[in-house]
Amino acid sequence: MCPRTLYQKIWDQHVVTDYGNDEALLYVDRHLVQEVSSPQAFATIEKQGRKVRRPEAHVAVADHAVPTKRDGRRFADELAQAQVDRLKQNAKRHDITYLPMEGDRHGIVHVIGPELGFTLPGSVLVCGDSHTSTHGAFGCIAFGIGASECATVFAAQSLRQRRQKTMRVNLEGGLPAGVTVKDVILALIAKIGTGGGVGYAIEYAGSTVRDLSMESRMTLCNMSIEAGSRVGMVAPDEKTIAYLKDRPLAPKAELWDAAVTSWMSLRSDEDAVFDREITFDTSTLEPQVSWGTTPEHTLPVNGVVPDPETLQDDGKREKMRKTLEYMGLTPGTRLSDVAIDTVFIGSCTNGRIEDLRAAAKVLTDRKVSPGIRAIAVPGSASVKAIAEAEGLDRVFLAAGFEWRDAGCSMCVGMNDDRLSKGERSASTSNRNFEGRQGIGGRTHLMSPQMAAAAAIAGHITDVRDYL
Amino acid sequence: MEKLTKLRSVAAPLMEDAIDTDVIFPARFLLLLERDGLGRYAFNERRGGNEPFVLDQPPYDKAQILVTGETFGTGSSREQAVWALADLGIRCVIARSFGEIFHANCFKNGVLPIRLQGEEMARMEKAARAGEEVEVDLPSQTIRVGDTAIAFEIEANRKRALMAGLDEIGAILSDDAEALAAYEERRARETPWLVLAPEQFGQIKSEEDAA
Numbered sequence: 001m002c003p004r005t006l007y008q009k010i011w012d013q014h015v016v017t018d019y020g021n022d023e024a025l026l027y028v029d030r031h032l033v034q035e036v037s038s039p040q041a042f043a044t045i046e047k048q049g050r051k052v053r054r055p056e057a058h059v060a061v062a063d064h065a066v067p068t069k070r071d072g073r074r075f076a077d078e079l080a081q082a083q084v085d086r087l088k089q090n091a092k093r094h095d096i097t098y099l100p101m102e103g104d105r106h107g108i109v110h111v112i113g114p115e116l117g118f119t120l121p122g123s124v125l126v127c128g129d130s131h132t133s134t135h136g137a138f139g140c141i142a143f144g145i146g147a148s149e150c151a152t153v154f155a156a157q158s159l160r161q162r163r164q165k166t167m168r169v170n171l172e173g174g175l176p177a178g179v180t181v182k183d184v185i186l187a188l189i190a191k192i193g194t195g196g197g198v199g200y201a202i203e204y205a206g207s208t209v210r211d212l213s214m215e216s217r218m219t220l221c222n223m224s225i226e227a228g229s230r231v232g233m234v235a236p237d238e239k240t241i242a243y244l245k246d247r248p249l250a251p252k253a254e255l256w257d258a259a260v261t262s263w264m265s266l267r268s269d270e271d272a273v274f275d276r277e278i279t280f281d282t283s284t285l286e287p288q289v290s291w292g293t294t295p296e297h298t299l300p301v302n303g304v305v306p307d308p309e310t311l312q313d314d315g316k317r318e319k320m321r322k323t324l325e326y327m328g329l330t331p332g333t334r335l336s337d338v339a340i341d342t343v344f345i346g347s348c349t350n351g352r353i354e355d356l357r358a359a360a361k362v363l364t365d366r367k368v369s370p371g372i373r374a375i376a377v378p379g380s381a382s383v384k385a386i387a388e389a390e391g392l393d394r395v396f397l398a399a400g401f402e403w404r405d406a407g408c409s410m411c412v413g414m415n416d417d418r419l420s421k422g423e424r425s426a427s428t429s430n431r432n433f434e435g436r437q438g439i440g441g442r443t444h445l446m447s448p449q450m451a452a453a454a455a456i457a458g459h460i461t462d463v464r465d466y467l
Numbered sequence: 468m469e470k471l472t473k474l475r476s477v478a479a480p481l482m483e484d485a486i487d488t489d490v491i492f493p494a495r496f497l498l499l500l501e502r503d504g505l506g507r508y509a510f511n512e513r514r515g516g517n518e519p520f521v522l523d524q525p526p527y528d529k530a531q532i533l534v535t536g537e538t539f540g541t542g543s544s545r546e547q548a549v550w551a552l553a554d555l556g557i558r559c560v561i562a563r564s565f566g567e568i569f570h571a572n573c574f575k576n577g578v579l580p581i582r583l584q585g586e587e588m589a590r591m592e593k594a595a596r597a598g599e600e601v602e603v604d605l606p607s608q609t610i611r612v613g614d615t616a617i618a619f620e621i622e623a624n625r626k627r628a629l630m631a632g633l634d635e636i637g638a639i640l641s642d643d644a645e646a647l648a649a650y651e652e653r654r655a656r657e658t659p660w661l662v663l664a665p666e667q668f669g670q671i672k673s674e675e676d677a678a
């Protein structure tokens with residue numbers, strides 16, 4: 001057989017019907033269901049009088065709309081409450097497991113999928129959410145879909161898809177002190193652009209990736225979508241297996257052994273050819289910060305706000321002017337002089353235990369600068385419990401952070417945690433789009449330790465001065 | 468889904484790159500449970516300001532075609548972005564490139580996304596700005612503007628679905644039913660660890676019930 005990439009092997013394994021021209025009906029092993037993209041999908045199948053084909057292949061959880069200050073009462077926002085209630089009812093009606101907000105398994109879909117062992121190597125996993133690429137860290141094909149496709153997965157457990165081209169991104173050289181995988185992915189997006197990955201399934205490889213923890217690999221794959229790519233993946237290895245062992249939904253006993261044997265051989269063949277291949281040296285990278293309204297607007301923390309007048313193209317110059325106006329920034333300003341109002345540590349990009357540990361390390365024996373609102377939001381109830389067992393909550397609280405319950409929180413302006421007009425955040429989330437964190441909000445993306453350092457300084461700053 | 472074969476209309480110019488789905492359909496409106504009538508929330512933050520928004524201005528308020536820049540619809544997977552555009556009457560989006568999930572979502576809602584580059588895109592931009600009538604002919608995969616005919620590409624499956632207004636679920640369940648059943652049987656044999664048994668949820672369910 002000709003040499004194949006990891007993506008192609010899993011794809012081939014999941015073809016139900018080959019339509020030719022790289023189009024196929026692709027089997028879907030797992031579907032994570034959340035409150036925002038599912039109500040219309042459930043309504044669609046109900047209107048057509050169809051049933052959920054395999055209820056056990058779906059797990060439902062509410063994350064986007066839920067408040068992260070919870071007191072057991074109904075939400076202040078009636079619409080949000082109605083959306084979460086609807087998810088619960090739909091799950092019940094269709095016999096799908098629903099993880100309640102009050103339970104130990106609750107959290108952001110992309111955090112709890114792996115925690116449950118619902119996410120497995122070699123599988124095809126989908127969710128009505130673009131950051132589904134996160135799960136590719138386990139060596140599966142995981143991608144975001146729209147609500148109509150969610151309906152298709154409910155009823156047919158499969159999707160008509162076109163095979164992606166493949167791109168391998170080799171990250172080599174390891175990470176300098178103070179630099180994280182968040183800086184790697186931001187720098188990569190700045191380099192290849194938000195359209196750089198369109199049409200490709202990305203496989204991350206190289207020495208830097210091999211040394212990354214599972215949490216960091218998830219951060220890396222999570223932001224693949226910000227480079228335009230629906231799929232980001234890392235071949236499974238011992239770390240993958242160790243992470244999944246004994247997770248509640250992971251296979252057990254002989255089935256586990258058989259699975260491990262299969263997973264350990266799941267990788268791109270030596271001589272497999274990728275449609276595109278890039279190598280990125282991470283050994284000299286600096287901490288990164290976004291300055292604009294797309295993640296590719298990113299620079300090293302010691303950079304300055306760019307000047308639109310240096311651009312040749314009229315359209316691009318005008319767009320940059322508008323961006324800087326929206327962001328309230330003047331060309332030539334040092335990024336490390338930009339004052340912030342709010343710090344958000346959390347999201348499916350950086351709401352895992354490792355992220356909280358890294359931020360807490362910077363915050364230990366320090367205080368948040370006066371007047372700054374700082375919130376730490378664990379990605380799941382389980383992350384929260386581990387953090388509290390380690391005493392991290394006390395570090396955050398002592399520094400002046402709020403310590404919240406799990407949810408998407410200020411990553412997306414559709415729950416109680418929002419920026420107001422003109423407010424500026426240092427945020428560990430993934431999108432700095434106009435209005436993403438609230439109407440007129442200004443977002444600077446960065447790593448958890450960079451956000452912690454910004455909280456202390458009151459402005460964007462180089463975390464390496466705090467280590 | 469409404470069938471799509473031929474469109475004739477002015478094309479609204481929205482000449483900007485990287486318009487993301489948060490701009491097309493701001494997150495806070497995602498709390499709504501409906502999928503109809505969402506057009507009024509489309510581009511909410513860009514409308515009602517000093518400069519009138521292009522889709523509110525004649526003749527573009529009647530446009531069925533939108534012409535825009537690179538990576539249109541990048542970002543979140545929210546299908547509301549397409550529902551809102553379709554509700555405003557847009558049936559075809561012509562761009563240099565698209566956010567992938569947005570692109571896929573278009574086909575599920577009778578909206579035709581077309582990628583054009585170079586001279587052809589320049590011609591479209593000019594036509595849009597000038598308010599020229601544009602014809603999009605799906606069967607022959609051609610855009611006509613003035614004397615110019617521009618060919619565009621589309622996958623066979625998607626073309627068929629758009630032209631027939633086909634419901635994808637119905638199509639899969641009728642055309643691929645046997646293949647699906649056979650696949651599930653093979654999966655249980657070859658990769659049994661991927662098959663979740665309802666009992667596996669027992670532990671989780673009881674933990675959650677106790678919570």
Ligand code: SF4
Pocket residue numbers: 063064108109110129131347348349407408411412429430
């Ligand atoms: S944390 Fe943000 S990016 Fe992740 S699922 Fe929630 S809203 Fe989406």
